[in-house]
Amino acid sequence: xxxxxxxxxxxxxxxxxxxxxxxxxxxxxxxLAGDALAELTLAIxxxxxxxxxxxxxVEDMFFSVLMKPCREKGVxxxxxAGGMNPAGAGKMVFxxxxxxxxxxxxxxxxxxxxxxxRLGELKNMGIDFSDMESxxxxxxxxxxxxxxxAYLGARPxxxxxxxxxxxxxxxxSSDPAQFLAPMVYELGWRWDDWDRLAAGILTGHxxxxxxxxxxxxxxxxxxxxxxxxxxxxxxxxxxxxGEVMLTKPENTGGRVDxxxxxxxxxxxxxxxxxxxxxxxxxDFTSPQLSQDGPDRVRITGMKGKPGPGKLKVSMGYSDGWxxxxxxxxxxxxxxxxxxxxxxxxxxxxPALGLVYDEILTEYIGYNSLCGPTxxxxxxxxxxxxxxxAVRTKNRVDAARLSRLIPPLALNGPPTASGVGGMxxxxxxxxxxxxxxxxxxxxKQVRINIMEVE
Numbered sequence: 001x002x003x004x005x006x007x008x009x010x011x012x013x014x015x016x017x018x019x020x021x022x023x024x025x026x027x028x029x030x031x032l033a034g035d036a037l038a039e040l041t042l043a044i045x046x047x048x049x050x051x052x053x054x055x056x057x058v059e060d061m062f063f064s065v066l067m068k069p070c071r072e073k074g075v076x077x078x079x080x081a082g083g084m085n086p087a088g089a090g091k092m093v094f095x096x097x098x099x100x101x102x103x104x105x106x107x108x109x110x111x112x113x114x115x116x117x118r119l120g121e122l123k124n125m126g127i128d129f130s131d132m133e134s135x136x137x138x139x140x141x142x143x144x145x146x147x148x149x150a151y152l153g154a155r156p157x158x159x160x161x162x163x164x165x166x167x168x169x170x171x172x173s174s175d176p177a178q179f180l181a182p183m184v185y186e187l188g189w190r191w192d193d194w195d196r197l198a199a200g201i202l203t204g205h206x207x208x209x210x211x212x213x214x215x216x217x218x219x220x221x222x223x224x225x226x227x228x229x230x231x232x233x234x235x236x237x238x239x240x241x242g243e244v245m246l247t248k249p250e251n252t253g254g255r256v257d258x259x260x261x262x263x264x265x266x267x268x269x270x271x272x273x274x275x276x277x278x279x280x281x282x283d284f285t286s287p288q289l290s291q292d293g294p295d296r297v298r299i300t301g302m303k304g305k306p307g308p309g310k311l312k313v314s315m316g317y318s319d320g321w322x323x324x325x326x327x328x329x330x331x332x333x334x335x336x337x338x339x340x341x342x343x344x345x346x347x348x349x350p351a352l353g354l355v356y357d358e359i360l361t362e363y364i365g366y367n368s369l370c371g372p373t374x375x376x377x378x379x380x381x382x383x384x385x386x387x388x389a390v391r392t393k394n395r396v397d398a399a400r401l402s403r404l405i406p407p408l409a410l411n412g413p414p415t416a417s418g419v420g421g422m423x424x425x426x427x428x429x430x431x432x433x434x435x436x437x438x439x440x441x442x443k444q445v446r447i448n449i450m451e452v453e
Contacts, residue, residue, distance in 0.1 A: 006236050008208070010034030012035070015034075015062075017060075018065070019252070022232060022252050023235060026252070027248075035178060036060075036062070042084065056083055056085035057089035064096060082109065082110070083172075093169060106165050106167070106450070108161075108167065108447055110173075115313060131433060141432055150436060150441040151311055157178065174279070175204070180204050183203070195304050196302075201282045212267065214234055216254065225253075243299070246297045257295075272284040279307050282303075323399060324387065325422060326388075327418060334415075337416075338363055338384045345404050352404065362389075363385070363387075405419055
């Protein structure tokens with residue numbers, strides 16, 4: 001039976017490329033796929049593009065470290081590092097390939113996920129852009145929208161591979177699509193073979209977060225995960241039938257077992273029986289998982305249903321500015337001091353002329369992670385950090401908050417520390433999600449191939 005081996009290369013923008021290097025060297029893979037995007041990433045990339053229109057794509061060590069060894073091993077790369085600017089990412093990779101002397105390398109750039117220029121047209125067609133979560137009318141934010149990107153599936157990536165691409169770069173695509181594409185291409189799966197497509201999506205989901213299937217970020221007996229300092233990224237061998245063997249490169253750290261795999265399987269899943277992607281609706285309750293030896297989990301019996309008629313569009317809109325102020329206090333009565341400092345600052349804010357839309361106080365070491373579920377009153381803490389944040393309509397107001405902090409070193413409760421180095425105000429991007437008929441997105445998808453001479 002024909003099969004293909006695919007390795008995980010990246011779980012987010014800024015992920016370490018060195019475990020992916022082990023995948024290339026020791027994983028015996030034909031493809032390396034990476035997921036570089038999240039909604040937060042898009043917001044960060046949008047800010048970069050606002051400062052420099054040539055930016056807006058993921059810039060990290062991924063391609064600079066991995067592209068040359070991939071070429072030497074004959075490993076093809078798929079990544080959604082194009083972010084807001086796939087063409088810019090393609091140029092970056094093209095220039096790197098030329099610098100490395102990778103003659104004949106073909107780089108495919110897939111565009112078409114950006115529907116911002118067509119929002120007005122699509123709205124006039126009667127398309128409902130109500131927010132998927134709140135049901136709100138887009139009119140409330142329409143004049144502040146700065147990006148609008150639809151989630152593409154694996155189909156254009158498969159077409160790029162059919163055109164001979166060695167590196168495939170997309171903008172916003174579904175997280176597992178980069179992993180599904182080489183399976184469809186190599187194994188000849190049909191686009192209506194829902195069970196096999198679902199098996200590919202599940203496999204991609206298990207690999208899209210790099211080491212989360214191999215023991216990273218594991219909430220079980222994480223202290224027993226071996227050699228986290230050199231953890232291995234997942235490698236999947238996928239057969240024509242859709243049977244999957246999930247493992248990792250030999251002699252790397254981490255662990256692949258039913259617990260680590262199942263935890264990632266349920267990660268960021270709303271309805272396990274209907275995991276919706278552009279390519280297929282996958283039923284995560286259907287497969288059978290079994291341990292097939294050390295660091296080997298076999299997956300069979302996956303079921304799927306036809307993909308949706310609409311694609312999710314992630315939109316970002318300007319949502320004001322964030323101003324922050326931080327201070328730390330030590331024992332005795334650390335929490336009492338922090339609360340008094342918060343009281344003082346809130347009373348002084350009107351005198352400063354600071355106008356805000358929202359204000360938040362957190363006590364680091366007590367409730368900054370646990371929020372309202374924090375136990376006790378925090379009075380026994382040896383030390384505590386006070387963080388106050390405001391959301392304002394402009395940068396000037398956001399910057400004013402930090403001015404209230406330095407005087408507290410002498411004018412407030414004792415043991416105040418860390419009064420310098422306040423974070424600079426930063427623009428906030430709100431997120432808005434809606435659904436658009438897929439044909440309106442897919443008809444504008446284009447594939448451009450560049451070859452290094």
